[in-house]
Amino acid sequence: MVRDTNDNSSVAYFSMEIGLDEGINTYSGGLGVLAGDTISSAADFKVPMAAVTLLYRKGHFRQEIGADGWQREEAADWPVEEHLEEMDERTAVEVEGRRVHLRAWKRDVTGIDGFVVPVYFIDSDLPENSHWDRTLTHYLYGGDDHYRLSQEVILGIGGVRILRELGYDEIKSFHMNEGHAALLTLEILDETARAAGRREITEEDRKAVQEKCVFTTHTPVPAGHDKFSIDLARKVIGDRDDFFGLEGILYQGEVLNMTYLGLKMSRYINGVAKKHGEVSRLIFAGYCIDAITNGVHVGRWVSAPFAELFDRHIPMWRRDNFSLRYALSIPHGEVSSAHMEAKRRLLGYVREEAGVEMEEEVLTIGFARRATPYKRGDLIFRDADRLARISQEAGEVQLIFAGKAHPRDLGGKELIRRIFQAKESLRDDIKIAYLEDYSMTLGGMITSGVDLWLNTPEPPMEASGTSGMKAALNGVPSFSVLDGWWVEGHIEGLTGWSIGDPVRGRGEGRDNSRDAASLYKKLEGVIIPLFYQDKERFTDVMIHSIAINGSFFNTQRMMQEYVLNAYYLR
Structure with missing residues (x-):
């Protein structure tokens, strides 16, 4: 694929949700809106960036509040084809041993001088997938841990693969906007080992991947940090001993902690306000955590x-x-x-x-x-x-x-x-x-x-x-x-x-x-x-x-x- 002349991306920005436009219902709140603002400023500054998220056909939800004050939710379908451009490229990931086929849709974000940052929305709703697999990119923060981890495989591993198919071969920094995308580090580990002519993962590979990754933690609230049982992780990701042998990196005890994976595998880590940086250094003792205070576009x-x-x-x-x-x-x-x-x-x-x-x-x-x-x-x-x-x-x-x-x-x-x-x-x-x-x-x-x-x-x-x-x-x-x-x-x-x-x-x-x-x-x-x-x-x-x-x-x-x-x- 020949990319636009102003788009030779050095930064890949991964976020579970991105809020670009009222009509593109792929965000739930502050994290997604911040991601949209970030991408807009990257376009303004001509930062060579490409962004990756999932395509939530059912959106987040529409809120109705009854006379009793109780919130009720309705699906928030939106017309994908009216807002996004389908890409021809395809890739696939393994989820529970099944091959789940993926495509990407694109929305260009144009800066004040016409520079474009593309945003790619990954979609598993393809006829060659099973009914269950087609729904994996339907709902933002939907389902149980099984559904969520399957989504994070698609975002992290599938996200790197779709970028490669789209021609992004020289990415210098993979920016994980929260831990949801941390499985991208496993795909880059695989790439690094293959480039060296090996199948097994080494400590040198881990250090090489760490030099490519940036991690932003957004919350001290426990619910904001994704954790999955190691048994579920082995079931969904696959029984990869080379990955699951990385105890202390991929998992802590019997838990796959996406935040710790992002921390362990990144050269630069930051909180999102000076106070939050202090709090994060207390929560995640032993890590060098900087602070870059958020802003709005x-x-x-x-x-x-x-x-x-x-x-x-x-x-x-x-x-x-x-x-x-x-x-x-x-x-x-x-x-x-x-x-x-x-x-x-x-x-x-x-x-x-x-x-x-x-x-x-x-x-x-x-x-x-x-x-x-x-x-x-x-x-x-x-x-x-x-x-x-x-x-x-x-x-x-x-x-x-x-x-x-x-x-x-x-x-x-x-x-x-x-x-x-x-x-x-x-x-x-x-x-x-x-x-x-x-x-x-x-x-x-x-x-x-x-x-x-x-x-x-x-x-x-x-x-x-x-x-x-x-x-x-x-x-x-x-x-x-x-x-x-x-x-x-x-x-x-x-x-x-x-x-x-x-x-x-x-x-x-x-x-x-x-x-x-x-x-x-x-x-x-x-x-x-x-x-x-x-x-x-x-x-x-x-x-x-x-x-x-x-x-x-x-x-x-x-x-x-x-x-x-x-x-x-x-």
Whole structure:
């Protein structure tokens, strides 16, 4: 195959999910959207990259929430042929001793100067495969461990093979975006041994493969690290003694731990915020783990009103994200007007979709994250009576929520139900909306349209977080627990406000009552008075959110760090 002249890829970027477009339903949340932003900045920077993921024909899921607050899921099929181009090349992998045939579909991501980064979606839905094997690439994070491990064989081993078939023979860096793709190291081990004329794997092969691999860990949450029994691994991967003899590398005791495989087989490892790097070094003692703080792609997440504002005052903002620091010179009135335009769009959507009539002049607080217990989306309702009094006496507030729970995360589903119960109990005091089917479009609307971005994770579980970064780009300050990126982005009263005290170590626990009390005290005593009594000063905080955080917490800066520190493309 003859590839495009601007695509002689040196970096292969593997991610279990990639969010490129609202119509391409191959992402579930932050990890996938970050991957899409990363690829977009690679195209902007002309980084010679090709990306690999799976083709999820059934998507993640569509969320419906009943009147009782309980989430229900529906399949989210999407028209593959309308969004992707089928490639002619084919390959296959062994799954449980069966030959599973694979193809790839392509979507080009074009940068600001026309440079293209191709994204390849691997598909097992071919007529020559059995019915079971055809479904292996249908569902994102679907099925049991057996299904998931089979998917990871396709992503890791199949991903390397399809790239070779497509003509990518000179890849210098294989970047594993989380451990889901770590089995790619086994395929490169095989390639290395074959190139030396051997069948068996040696320690020299392992070192050679390690020099080609980069690994990014995204979470300290145990559920975020894929683990499979060694018996299941032997069944799915095959009884390869040369692989399974790599005890301490391929597996720990009786468990195949994909995170440890990625750690063991990579020359460069990083967490996704400075705090997360510290936490990861404690969890994975003995590994040299750097930190590259996440960012968001400015061109994708700046709302239309602010894009027009930046075009007038900072014409180079798309090409040079750091130039957003010049937002300090934009007149306050123009910033307020741009924000009000974005806010009207959001409140119109809330009215149409949730039937809640909200007021433009009322302080509007947004919380939109994956619904899971450690994110504590219901913390603001810890003392509902006090919240009602604050809204009545200090200044009115209204709340907008969104977020999906994983279908098997019952704790996340209960969290949504508790928010619905609070919404009902406070209906006479505070206007509250929970928007269904959280998506990229809805996320962009909320992060640009609210007045204050609320984030309440239980430290140190928030590896980074990116929703607050999107808010900052649109002049929306954060009100957040000091964890993840906010440890770096927080300047009290200038870029936003903190909740509670920072937790410096792991496993120190968190007092929900104290955090809620801190939230109420600062909301009542600082934020509400500023919003209603000193609009000029509140707008100043909005502008500093753009100038300080928007100019730094972006994937342009992040990609520069990967190129310099991880990819060795100098």
